[in-house]
Every structure is written in C-alpha cells, then in structure tokens.
Amino acid sequence: MSKHTRRRFLVGAGVGLPGALITQPGRAEIASGVGEEGVPPADPRDLPARDLRLEVRTIDTPRMAPRYASRSAWEQRAVRLREQILSAAGLWPMPERTPLRAQVFDRIEQENFSVEKVYFESYPGFYCTGNLYRPRGEWKPPFPGILNPHGHWNYGRLENAPGDLNGGAIPTRCMNLALQGYVSFAYDMVGYNDSFQVPHYYQRDEQAPWELTPEGQRLWLWGVSQLGLQLWNSIRALDFLASLPDVDPERLAATGASGGGTQTFLLTAVDQRVKACAPVNMISHFMQGGCICENAPNLRIDSDNMEIGALAAPRPMQMVSAAGDWTRDSERIEYPAIAAIYELLGARDRLSHDQFIYDHNYNRPSREAVYRFFARWLPKGSDKNVPARVEERGEFRIDPGHLMVFERRLPPENALSAQEVTDHRLKLCREQLAKARPERLEQLEEYRKQFGPVYRTALMAEAPSPENFRWWRVEAAAQPGRVSGNWQRLILGRFPAGDRAPATLVQPAGKSRLATLLVHPDGAPGALGSSESPTPLLRELTKRGSLVLAVDAFQTGEARDAARKMAAGFFPTYNRTDDMQRVQDVLTALTYLETVWRPEKIAVVGQGLAGLWCLLARPFFRAAHAVAADVAGFESTKDEAYLEKLHVPLLRRAGDFQTAALLAPASPLLLHNAGSGFDSAAFQHAYTLRGASDRLKVLPAEASTTDLAAWLVKA
Numbered sequence: 001m002s003k004h005t006r007r008r009f010l011v012g013a014g015v016g017l018p019g020a021l022i023t024q025p026g027r028a029e030i031a032s033g034v035g036e037e038g039v040p041p042a043d044p045r046d047l048p049a050r051d052l053r054l055e056v057r058t059i060d061t062p063r064m065a066p067r068y069a070s071r072s073a074w075e076q077r078a079v080r081l082r083e084q085i086l087s088a089a090g091l092w093p094m095p096e097r098t099p100l101r102a103q104v105f106d107r108i109e110q111e112n113f114s115v116e117k118v119y120f121e122s123y124p125g126f127y128c129t130g131n132l133y134r135p136r137g138e139w140k141p142p143f144p145g146i147l148n149p150h151g152h153w154n155y156g157r158l159e160n161a162p163g164d165l166n167g168g169a170i171p172t173r174c175m176n177l178a179l180q181g182y183v184s185f186a187y188d189m190v191g192y193n194d195s196f197q198v199p200h201y202y203q204r205d206e207q208a209p210w211e212l213t214p215e216g217q218r219l220w221l222w223g224v225s226q227l228g229l230q231l232w233n234s235i236r237a238l239d240f241l242a243s244l245p246d247v248d249p250e251r252l253a254a255t256g257a258s259g260g261g262t263q264t265f266l267l268t269a270v271d272q273r274v275k276a277c278a279p280v281n282m283i284s285h286f287m288q289g290g291c292i293c294e295n296a297p298n299l300r301i302d303s304d305n306m307e308i309g310a311l312a313a314p315r316p317m318q319m320v321s322a323a324g325d326w327t328r329d330s331e332r333i334e335y336p337a338i339a340a341i342y343e344l345l346g347a348r349d350r351l352s353h354d355q356f357i358y359d360h361n362y363n364r365p366s367r368e369a370v371y372r373f374f375a376r377w378l379p380k381g382s383d384k385n386v387p388a389r390v391e392e393r394g395e396f397r398i399d400p401g402h403l404m405v406f407e408r409r410l411p412p413e414n415a416l417s418a419q420e421v422t423d424h425r426l427k428l429c430r431e432q433l434a435k436a437r438p439e440r441l442e443q444l445e446e447y448r449k450q451f452g453p454v455y456r457t458a459l460m461a462e463a464p465s466p467e468n469f470r471w472w473r474v475e476a477a478a479q480p481g482r483v484s485g486n487w488q489r490l491i492l493g494r495f496p497a498g499d500r501a502p503a504t505l506v507q508p509a510g511k512s513r514l515a516t517l518l519v520h521p522d523g524a525p526g527a528l529g530s531s532e533s534p535t536p537l538l539r540e541l542t543k544r545g546s547l548v549l550a551v552d553a554f555q556t557g558e559a560r561d562a563a564r565k566m567a568a569g570f571f572p573t574y575n576r577t578d579d580m581q582r583v584q585d586v587l588t589a590l591t592y593l594e595t596v597w598r599p600e601k602i603a604v605v606g607q608g609l610a611g612l613w614c615l616l617a618r619p620f621f622r623a624a625h626a627v628a629a630d631v632a633g634f635e636s637t638k639d640e641a642y643l644e645k646l647h648v649p650l651l652r653r654a655g656d657f658q659t660a661a662l663l664a665p666a667s668p669l670l671l672h673n674a675g676s677g678f679d680s681a682a683f684q685h686a687y688t689l690r691g692a693s694d695r696l697k698v699l700p701a702e703a704s705t706t707d708l709a710a711w712l713v714k715a
Contacts, residue, residue, distance in 0.1 A: 039466060039469065039471070044472060051500045051501075052498030053564075059290055059295075062286045065285065065306060065333055067337075071344045077307075081269075081303060081307065082311060084301075084303065084457050085266065087456075087653075087654075088296040088457060088650070089299075090425070092453050095232065097236070098123065098124050100122075100239060100243070102240055103118065104118050108398060110175075112135070112137045112178075113133055113175055114133070114134050115398060117404075122236040123232070123424060126421050127411065128195065130185055130194075132183065139181035141246035143183045144251035145252045145253070146184045146378075147234065147252070148174055148255060149267075150259075151261065151362070152259045156188055157187065157192065167363070168260075169364075170186050171398070175396050177374075179393065187233065187237050189259065189260075190233070193404065197418060198226075198229065198421050199418060202216075203226075214643075217643060220572060221643070222429050223650050223653035224653075225297070226293040227266075228296060234267040234271075235267065238271060251378050253274060254267055254274050254277050256362075257279075258360060258362070259282075259291055264280075265308055265311075266308065269309075270311075276318075278373055280366055280370070281322045284334060286326060288305050288573075288574075289305070297573065297650050298458065298460060299573050301574060301576060306338060309338055313342045313350075314342065316351070316376075317338075318373035319334070320370065322358050322366075327355075331355055335351075335353045339351055368389065368390055368391060372387065429653055433451075433658065439689075447662055451659045454653055454655075455655065455663060458648055458650035459580055459584075459648065463591055464587070469494060469591050469595060470492070471490055472491045473488065485506045485507050485548075486506070486507045487506055488506075489504055490502070492551065492591075492592050493588070499585075499588070501552060501588055501589065502552040502558045503550060505548070506542060508542045508545050512545055513545070513599055513600045513601065514600070514602075514712075515546060515597055515599040516541050516546045516547070517589055517602065518537070518605050519553060519613060520550065522557060523559060524551065524552050537705050537709065540705055540708075547597060553610065554584070556582070572649045577649070578647070579613065579648050586614055590625070602623070602626075603626040604627045605629075608632050611673075612629070615657065618664035619663035619664045621665070626670075626712065628715075633675030633677045633678060634646065636678050638677075657683070661685070662686050666696075669697070670708075671696075671699070672698075673701065673703075674699065684698070
C-alpha cells in the first residue's frame with residue numbers, strides 16, 4: 001500500500017463495524033488517506049450516519065422539487081423517465097395496436113350538442129366504454145378532441161354534482177366542452193359503470209387496501225397492473241378520438257381530476273399526441289395517488305408526480321389545485337418546480353395555474369378555469385380571440401341511466417373475464433419476448449432497444465460515475481491475517497444516494513495484477529471467514545496473488561438492519577426491493593476496484609443466491625469482467641421462485657435471465673450449481689450468437705474451491 005499521512009476525524013453516530021476502532025458509543029473513527037491508485041477516500045465528515053436506503057418512501061412521503069441545471073440535463077432525464085413510466089405500466093415494448101372495432105350508437109340530440117354511446121376493443125376481447133359528446137349548430141368541423149378520464153367519484157363518468165359543490169360533474173363538463181366547439185370523450189376507469197370485465201380493485205388485498213394479493217405481486221413481476229390497463233385504455237382512446245372524421249388529430253387534449261388527473265398527466269407524459277392538458281387537483285409533492293390504479297411497480301422510484309407532470313413541457317398545461325386537499329401547497333412548491341422546467345425549454349407562458357378555496361373537487365370554478373385554458377390553446381378554425389372568461393352554461397338534463405353503454409344490450413360475446421384478460425396480457429408478454437429473441441447477431445441491437453429500457457427499469461441500477469462514487473477506509477485493529485494477507489474494512493457509497501455498503505479488502509503480499517470481487521448471501525463474513533480462519537476460497541485466491549474485495553450487499557452481513565419495513569403501501573412503486581439494492585451494491589463494489597486499484601483483470605464471484613445478483617448486474621458492467629456465478633439451482637422459469645428468492649418487480653416482463661444474457665458482453669462466464677432448475681439455454685444462445693461458446697462453462701453441480709480459483713485465474 002502506498003504510504004500516506006493519516007488524519008483522524010470523528011463522524012456522526014452510526015453503526016459500529018467489527019474491527020473498527022470505537023472511540024465513543026455508536027461512533028466509528030475513519031482514517032483519511034489515498035488509495036493504491038486512482039480515487040482517494042472521501043472526507044470522513046461526508047460519511048452518512050446510516051444507509052439512507054433503509055428509509056422507506058410511501059405514498060405520502062414529502063418530495064423535494066426537481067431541479068435541473070440545463071435544458072439538456074432535463075431532456076436526457078425526460079427520455080429516461082418516459083421509458084420508466086411505460087416500463088412500469090407494462091407497455092414497453094408497446095403492445096400491438098389491434099383493430100378497435102369501435103361502435104358508436106344511440107345518438108341523443110340536444111339543441112346544441114349530441115351524446116352517443118361508445119365501446120371499442122383496446123385489447124382483443126377487452127372493451128373500453130364511454131360517451132361521445134359532439135357540437136351541433138354554430139361550430140364547424142374538424143373539431144379539437146378532448147379526453148375526459150374521471151376520478152374515483154361514486155358514479156364514475158356519470159357523476160354530475162351540480163354547481164360549485166365539491167366532486168365532479170363529468171356530463172356537465174363534457175356538454176359544455178361540446179357547446180364550446182370540442183368533441184369530448186368521457187370513458188370509464190376499469191371496473192366502473194360499463195367497464196365491468198375487470199373489477200377496479202382487482203388483485204388488491206381487501207384486508208390491506210394498499211397492498212397486493214399474492215397473485216397481484218406475481219403479476220407485477222410481469223408488469224401487469226391496473227394502472228397499465230388504464231393507461232393503455234387512454235392511449236387507445238386517443239386512437240379512437242383521432243380516428244373520427246370530425247376530429248382534428250393535431251388538436252387533441254386531456255383533462256381529469258383526482259384519479260382522472262393521474263390518468264391525464266400519465267397519458268400526456270408518454271403520448272406526444274396530447275397537445276394540451278389540464279390535470280386537476282392531483283399533482284402533489286406528497287400524496288401520490290392512493291388507489292391501486294395509480295400505482296405500478298417501480299413507477300415512482302427516484303421520481304414523483306411533479307416530475308412526471310413536467311413531462312408535459314413544452315406543451316401547454318393548466319394546473320388546478322384546491323386549498324382543501326393535498327394540492328394545497330401548489331402555489332409554493334409544485335407549480336414553481338414545474339414552471340422552472342418550462343422556463344428551461346423557453347415555454348414559460350404555456351404553463352398556468354389556478355387554486356380555489358374548496359376541498360377535493362372538479363367543480364364549476366375549476367372547470368371554467370380549464371375552459372378558458374382550452375380556448376387559448378385549442379382555437380377553433382379562425383377563432384383566435386381568447387375570452388376573459390368562459391362561463392359554464394346550460395343544465396345537463398339527460399337521465400344518466402340513458403348514457404349507460406350496455407343499458408339495453410348484452411356485452412359483446414367475445415368479452416373476456418378478469419382472469420382471461422390477465423392471461424391474455426401475460427400471453428402477450430411471453431409472445432413479445434419469444435418473437436424478439438435474436439437469431440442473428442445483427443438482430444441483437446434491436447433486442448437491446450426493445451428490452452434494454454424495461455430491464456434497466458426493473459433493476460433501477462447503474463455503475464456509479466467516478467464523480468458520484470465515494471469510499472471510506474475504516475481504521476481497523478489487528479490486521480495482518482496469518483495466512484491470507486492484510487485485511488482492511490471499508491465503506492462504499494454513492495452521492496447523493498447516501499448509501500453505505502460495508503466491505504472488506506484483503507491484500508496479498510506484493511503488487512497484484514488480479515482482483516476478485518466476492519459476493520455472498522451472508523456478506524463479507526460468509527465470503528471470507530476471518531483473518532484467523534479464512535475460507536478455503538480466500539486462501540486459494542490470495543495464494544494465487546489476487547486482491548480480494550468482499551462486500552456486505554444490502555441487508556447482508558454487517559449491513560443487515562431490521563429497521564427497514566417493507567409493509568408500506570405499494571412498496572415497490574416507491575422503493576427498490578432488497579434484491580435490487582444488492583445488484584446495485586455489486587456495481588458499487590466493482591467501481592471501487594476499477595477506480596481505486598485499477599488492476600489488469602477483475603473477476604466477479606457470486607456465491608449461493610448472490611450469483612444471481614451478479615448475473616443481473618452484468619449488463620451494467622463498464623468492462624467485460626469475468627464472472628463465476630453459483631446459481632444455487634434457482635428455478636428461473638417459475639414466478640414463485642422470483643417472489644421467494646429474487647424479488648425484482650418487472651424482471652419477468654424484462655426477460656429476466658434471457659435479457660441478462662443477451663445484453664451483457666460475452667466475457668468469460670462460469671455458471672455452476674445449475675441443477676435441473678436453472679435454464680442456462682439463454683446464456684448458451686447468447687454466447688453462440690457472438691461466436692464465443694468457448695468462453696461459457698455450465699456445470700450442473702457446484703464447482704470445487706480449487707477448480708473455481710483455477711478458473712478465475714485463467715479467465
């Protein structure tokens with residue numbers, strides 16, 4: 001080790017580590033200095049007192065307003081965030097847009113508008129239902145088209161609370177939009193009114209409303225969710241609206257409140273055909289949407305509704321908030337945060353905001369603010385004048401019962417049950433994966449485009465940049481090992497994530513050309529043993545001259561902490577699971593070796609189930625490192641195995657180990673302890689595709705310590 005001058009600092013209260021020099025209860029003393037080469041240790045005062053990843057975010061956790069230094073920074077983030085939303089919804093890659101087979105019928109004519117019943121197939125055998133309101137009289141086509149998703153009102157799209165009362169008035173709103181020259185489509189949320197094929201709270205645990213049933217958790221592995229089904233309905237509703245001969249497909253918009261507000265800003269975020277939007281009483285820096293239809297796996301990890309809402313930029317958006325609900329801080333927090341992003345894009349004048357002194361609602365004052373907004377940004381024909389006020393007029397007099405789509409008829413014969421809809425969506429996922437499987441090397445890049453974004457969203461991991469990587473050396477007592485070199489305890493982390501992953505470094509005598517990263521389900525103690533009694537693998541590696549680093553991956557070894565409670569509402573929507581964090585720690589530990597020691601060769605060894613973490617991390621490696629993965633007989637084709645042993649929502653949708661094999665380089669790879677459960681065919685196919693079959697070795701049994709060490713040195 002290079003000689004250096006040591007300074008000692010006391011850091012804030014933290015977890016005491018074995019071997020650390022404890023100077024006060026709960027305080028560890030850290031030594032500052034330089035590494036062998038490359039990135040030096042971070043300032044000890046910057047060491048987090050505890051791993052911030054132990055903090056669990058929930059629906060109601062306050063969020064910090066997003067800040068971006070430049071237009072390019074936001075634009076890069078926007079691309080990634082759109083991929084994350086679509087992946088979380090199970091819509092990346094996008095399903096096929098099958099024929100809508102739309103039926104528009106039972107026209108009811110009033111003096112200046114008409115209402116019709118509509119149903120169409122968003123998926124074959126699954127129907128989106130609603131009412132179409134059209135102008136009559138003074139306005140001439142083509143008209144702008146406006147989607148009207150509803151919230152969780154008692155009567156859904158038929159809710160029609162009068163006047164200034166709290167609540168929604170969807171028929172009154174759509175009637176007024178028609179009177180103002182728009183074609184307006186109000187459609188059912190899944191499970192409301194005529195959309196009865198799938199219950200609205202399908203796969204929600206009745207005893208714990210913010211949790212999923214075991215079957216719901218399985219479906220989230222595949223990205224199958226209520227949110228995804230509703231977002232797909234919204235996308236197909238745009239298809240329907242744009243297909244109408246009296247609608248201008250270049251002037252489409254959306255507005256809704258509460259859960260309809262969530263649908264509005266999610267649709268606007270992912271579909272550029274929405275030219276203007278008005279999400280009402282929903283974009284909040286804390287409450288993110290309390291229904292199963294507003295939550296999906298990984299959707300708001302490292303993000304929130306403020307940032308998602310900002311994806312409307314630079315298109316016109318009207319924000320409406322209420323002083324009596326979770327949007328009460330909009331003037332102070334949410335609106336300025338989104339306005340800053342509009343400012344970066346030179347579109348500050350396209351964002352507006354109104355707040356009203358009411359409880360949660362989409363009442364008359366809120367509606368009139370939205371009418372004026374649409375009058376400005378969706379002009380009809382040559383009408384460019386924006387009225388100072390657009391007052392609501394008329395009284396909706398049609399009996400809501402006459403708006404029911406299936407009032408006097410049975411649903412179509414091919415309508416699927418809830419289970420059949422679910423099975424169909426799972427079948428589509430499997431068919432997309434099978435169809436995309438590359439058979440020639442030139443097809444590999446297309447596969448990467450199709451499944452790379454959802455794989456990245458499933459793991460939410462990345463190799464830290466040198467600027468964000470941090471490491472600290474923990475001053476240790478008794479450290480040369482009698483037979484295995486010098487031992488040093490470290491803490492690895494990232495800024496600004498605030499994570500801290502303990503690790504142990506074992507240095508052999510002399511300069512080391514080879515470094516080995518060991519990852520074990522029991523952390524560094526399981527991988528290394530102790531300096532007095534090292535494991536056989538450590539003995540072999542140090543005897544062969546390898547520098548060895550073992551990491552206490554998240555919630556393993558000394559990093560285990562019972563404080564993390566995973567029972568928070570819709571936990572995977574807002575938080576990485578333990579296994580996702582462990583994949584990240586593999587990458588962080590690898591960055592330490594790459595940037596601090598810079599050996600000629602690095603090998604990664606995953607023992608037990610940790611071998612699976614290493615395989616999932618491979619596509620994120622910055623270099624083609626050799627990997628030896630014990631796959632512990634993991635039954636990789638069974639959903640139950642993922643829920644029990646490798647809980648990573650969306651991973652099955654992303655192609656699990658098929659994609660892990662195809663996206664990683666064909667570096668030397670040893671898969672052992674495969675047994676009869678682990679399907680290694682994807683890896684064999686990936687290596688054959690690249691003409692590198694000689695770099696892959698698959699063993700049904702666990703490799704011996706001697707054979708493993710010998711393979712690592714030669715790899």
